[in-house]
Amino acid sequence: MVKSRDLLPSLAMVLVQIGYAGMNITSKMAMEAGMKPLILVAYRQIFASIATFPVAYFLERKTRPKITLRVLIQVFFCSITGVTGNQVLYFIGLQNSSPTIACALTNLLPAVTFLLAAIFRQEAVGIRKVSGQAKVIGTVVCVVGAMVLSFYHGHTIGIGESKIHWAYAQEITSHGPDSTGSNFFLGPFLIMASAVSCAVWFTIQTKMSETFAAPYTSTLLMCLMGSIQCCGVALISDHKLADWSLSSPLRLISALYTGVVASALGFCLMSWAINIKGPLYVSVFSPLVLVIVAVFSWTLLEEKLYTGTFMGSALVVIGLYGVLWGKDREINEKEDEVENQKKVKQQPTLKRDINEDIESRLSS
Numbered sequence: 001m002v003k004s005r006d007l008l009p010s011l012a013m014v015l016v017q018i019g020y021a022g023m024n025i026t027s028k029m030a031m032e033a034g035m036k037p038l039i040l041v042a043y044r045q046i047f048a049s050i051a052t053f054p055v056a057y058f059l060e061r062k063t064r065p066k067i068t069l070r071v072l073i074q075v076f077f078c079s080i081t082g083v084t085g086n087q088v089l090y091f092i093g094l095q096n097s098s099p100t101i102a103c104a105l106t107n108l109l110p111a112v113t114f115l116l117a118a119i120f121r122q123e124a125v126g127i128r129k130v131s132g133q134a135k136v137i138g139t140v141v142c143v144v145g146a147m148v149l150s151f152y153h154g155h156t157i158g159i160g161e162s163k164i165h166w167a168y169a170q171e172i173t174s175h176g177p178d179s180t181g182s183n184f185f186l187g188p189f190l191i192m193a194s195a196v197s198c199a200v201w202f203t204i205q206t207k208m209s210e211t212f213a214a215p216y217t218s219t220l221l222m223c224l225m226g227s228i229q230c231c232g233v234a235l236i237s238d239h240k241l242a243d244w245s246l247s248s249p250l251r252l253i254s255a256l257y258t259g260v261v262a263s264a265l266g267f268c269l270m271s272w273a274i275n276i277k278g279p280l281y282v283s284v285f286s287p288l289v290l291v292i293v294a295v296f297s298w299t300l301l302e303e304k305l306y307t308g309t310f311m312g313s314a315l316v317v318i319g320l321y322g323v324l325w326g327k328d329r330e331i332n333e334k335e336d337e338v339e340n341q342k343k344v345k346q347q348p349t350l351k352r353d354i355n356e357d358i359e360s361r362l363s364s
Contacts, residue, residue: 009277010324012269013285021292023262024099027091030254036243037091038234040255043246045083045227047259048267052223055268056216064214067221074208075221082201082267083226088233089194096187099297103146103290105191110139110323112199113283120203131330135280138322142287145315154307202279205271215271223263277327284323287316 031037065071094102114135126132205218212218238244246252273282291313 009273016266016269017288019261020289023258026254026257028099030250031095033250035251037095038237041087041091042230042234043255044258045230048263049223049227051260051264052220056220060214060217064217071212078204079222079225081197084229085197086194089190093187093190102191103293108195109286110283113202113279116199116203117279131326134322134326138319141319145312146287146290148312152308205274206279209275219267219271
């Protein structure tokens with residue numbers, strides 16, 4: 001059973017996945033309405049930097065460590081992998097596929113993160129221990145559940161239609177210009193590359209948090225560097241002022257949402273959780289976005305739910321609980337080892353005190 005000390009990081013990661021689910025839907029709608037993915041990514045980082053600045057300034061003003069050249073270099077690589085590489089690849093991949101496929105292939109993230117964390121010794125595999133077996137099996141089950149949810153439909157679940165239909169979404173996208181079309185080879189490939197880039201960021205962020213324990217400031221610096229990089233890439237690819245316009249309500253909402261919720265809030269919470277729990281703990285929550293997207297799509301966009309959705313969601317939840325249970329047991333095992341080591345160190349001292357007491361009594 002997951003203890004109360006794990007409740008806050010778990011709730012934070014669930015909140016991040018809810019934010020990412022909304023990002024997938026609003027971003028896809030904005031791109032179908034004519035917004036270019038690179039411009040959306042650029043605006044995302046600009047708004048994220050603005051939203052993160054007051055949080056980093058007021059919460060870490062007195063506790064912020066010194067920003068050294070080494071920290072800036074680490075932040076630069078974090079921005080290259082976690083912002084520019086991850087988001088540019090993901091949004092272009094999303095444009096050339098669908099939210100469901102994008103969410104499914106993102107769930108390669110736990111497996112890639114676990115592999116990188118094990119290689120760089122940031123995560124103990126411990127395959128001979130029950131905790132290690134639970135983490136490995138849980139990660140595999142999460143990925144399998146994500147694949148089932150996305151690529152196996154089965155029969156329609158007869159739960160009726162949602163009473164909450166977002167008619168505005170279909171209206172605004174139907175009046176927008178046609179997208180560049182889907183490429184079901186390029187799209188999935190870019191999304192998989194995005195997952196690898198994000199896993200590399202988790203690994204670098206874990207290393208940086210050891211020497212620069214200021215997650216909000218590191219997020220701000222990462223977003224600022226990412227803004228410069230993404231704006232440069234977007235301006236090179238598209239320098240027409242009309243394409244940068246946010247006059248459309250859908251474009252403005254999508255840019256604000258991705259910047260404030262998905263980047264500012266999401267990066268702050270993930271950096272904080274990585275500092276406490278490590279990269280694997282954060283990455284294993286990513287399959288939840290599939291379940292949330294399935295519910296949002298049925299509720300707002302009138303998409304049907306299938307037996308594959310139910311089966312995949314069940315596997316995701318089971319696998320997620322398995323990893324959390326394994327991680328919790330691993331922490332308990334480490335605490336027990338530390339406690340046993342303390343007892344072993346105390347035994348010679350205790351034995352010496354007893355011997356001295358006996359000798360003093362005999363001499364008296």
